[in-house]
Amino acid sequence: MTERIIDxxxxxxxxxxxxxxxxxxxxxxxxDVYGEDPTVxxxxxxxxxxxxxxxxLYVPSGTMGNQIAILTHTAxxxxxxxxxxxxxxxxxxxxxxxxxxxxxxxxxxxxxxxxSERLREALRPANLHFPTTRLVCLENTHNRRGGMxxxxxxxxxxxxxxxxxGLAVHLDGARIFNAALALGCQAADLAACCDSVMFCVSxxxxxxxxxxxCGSREFITRARKYRKxxxxxxxxxxxxxxxxxxxxxxxxxxxxxxxxxxxxxxxLADMPGLAxxxxxxxxxxxxxxxxxxxxxxxxxAARLAGRGVLVSVFGPALVRLVTHRDVSRQDxxxxxxxxxxxxxxxxxxxx
Ligand code: TLP
Numbered sequence: 001m002t003e004r005i006i007d008x009x010x011x012x013x014x015x016x017x018x019x020x021x022x023x024x025x026x027x028x029x030x031x032d033v034y035g036e037d038p039t040v041x042x043x044x045x046x047x048x049x050x051x052x053x054x055x056x057l058y059v060p061s062g063t064m065g066n067q068i069a070i071l072t073h074t075a076x077x078x079x080x081x082x083x084x085x086x087x088x089x090x091x092x093x094x095x096x097x098x099x100x101x102x103x104x105x106x107x108x109x110x111x112x113x114x115x116s117e118r119l120r121e122a123l124r125p126a127n128l129h130f131p132t133t134r135l136v137c138l139e140n141t142h143n144r145r146g147g148m149x150x151x152x153x154x155x156x157x158x159x160x161x162x163x164x165x166g167l168a169v170h171l172d173g174a175r176i177f178n179a180a181l182a183l184g185c186q187a188a189d190l191a192a193c194c195d196s197v198m199f200c201v202s203x204x205x206x207x208x209x210x211x212x213x214c215g216s217r218e219f220i221t222r223a224r225k226y227r228k229x230x231x232x233x234x235x236x237x238x239x240x241x242x243x244x245x246x247x248x249x250x251x252x253x254x255x256x257x258x259x260x261x262x263x264x265x266x267x268l269a270d271m272p273g274l275a276x277x278x279x280x281x282x283x284x285x286x287x288x289x290x291x292x293x294x295x296x297x298x299x300x301a302a303r304l305a306g307r308g309v310l311v312s313v314f315g316p317a318l319v320r321l322v323t324h325r326d327v328s329r330q331d332x333x334x335x336x337x338x339x340x341x342x343x344x345x346x347x348x349x350x351x
Pocket of ligand 1: 009010011012060061062063064066087088091139141142143172174175200202211
């Protein structure tokens with residue numbers, strides 16, 4: 001029997017459930033580029049309603065959703081303020097420079113309790129030499145900040161400062177339902193603090209493909225054209241949207257992932273040589289510093305992989321573990337055993 005691999009690299013790795021596959025097989029479809037796919041249309045309506053926005057657009061990925069938002073909000077040469085650890089800044093291949101021809105300015109601590117202060121400090125007076133600052137991008141939950149949920153009052157403060165200064169706000173809400181759960185609020189409450197929001201159905205919600213960009217009707221009409229420009233018009237996309245609808249309806253299940261992550265973090269924090277690289281575990285992401293073991297993150301991840309547990313490398317000494325739909329409590333226990341073995345071997349210098 002082959003050993004089961006426990007994949008904690010990301011919540012993107014989930015496979016569609018039998019219910020999703022059934023819905024996909026039975027989906028009523030049409031050509032979505034003509035706006036004629038009833039399943040996509042239903043998904044877009046549900047998404048807009050859930051987020052309290054006028055309209056939504058189904059796109060192939062979170063990255064495309066964020067990039068379409070940037071294209072729609074900005075003009076060539078504008079400046080976009082982002083958190084210095086933002087996914088948009090870190091992991092989207094420099095796309096804003098290539099596609100929208102805008103300048104990203106990383107602002108340290110934008111997505112923190114002091115976010116509105118950091119934003120105020122980052123704003124510059126009008127000057128011939130400066131680019132036009134047009135957009136602020138937030139992220140909630142925050143991937144590189146260990147799945148941190150940025151509180152509603154802070155989101156409101158940031159939005160207010162942005163509006164006072166004529167800036168639009170886009171929220172990378174890839175994991176907005178994790179954020180809402182962690183904060184005990186509705187996703188729509190968070191979405192009310194921004195002009196546009198992107199969320200992913202392909203992460204902890206477990207759908208195989210896709211994200212939704214939500215905003216005003218006028219914004220989404222313009223965004224739809226950029227989706228076509230980027231090659232994101234997907235024809236009979238209802239087969240995918242059908243799974244997304246099932247995933248969205250079952251969003252309460254994220255509570256399980258949060259409980260698993262908290263437990264995982266508590267246990268890891270107690271292991272000699274490991275240290276949590278975050279002060280709180282708000283959602284489904286745990287980042288651990290392995291330098292106390294005298295190993296690099298690459299080494300540590302390779303040793304776990306050799307024993308059937310996959311984690312992702314997040315920095316020279318940092319690894320990330322993400323809980324999701326395809327990871328059970330039993331898998332967490334098994335992973336902890338494996339980590340313990342690797343730590344013990346590292347301490348004694350035995351491979
Ligand atoms: N994040 C992925 C990797 O790109 C790092 C992951 O495994 O976490 N916003 C946020 C906050 C994200 O975490 C991600 C994916 C995206 C956007 C992009 O979504 P996709 O992968 O659908 O393009």
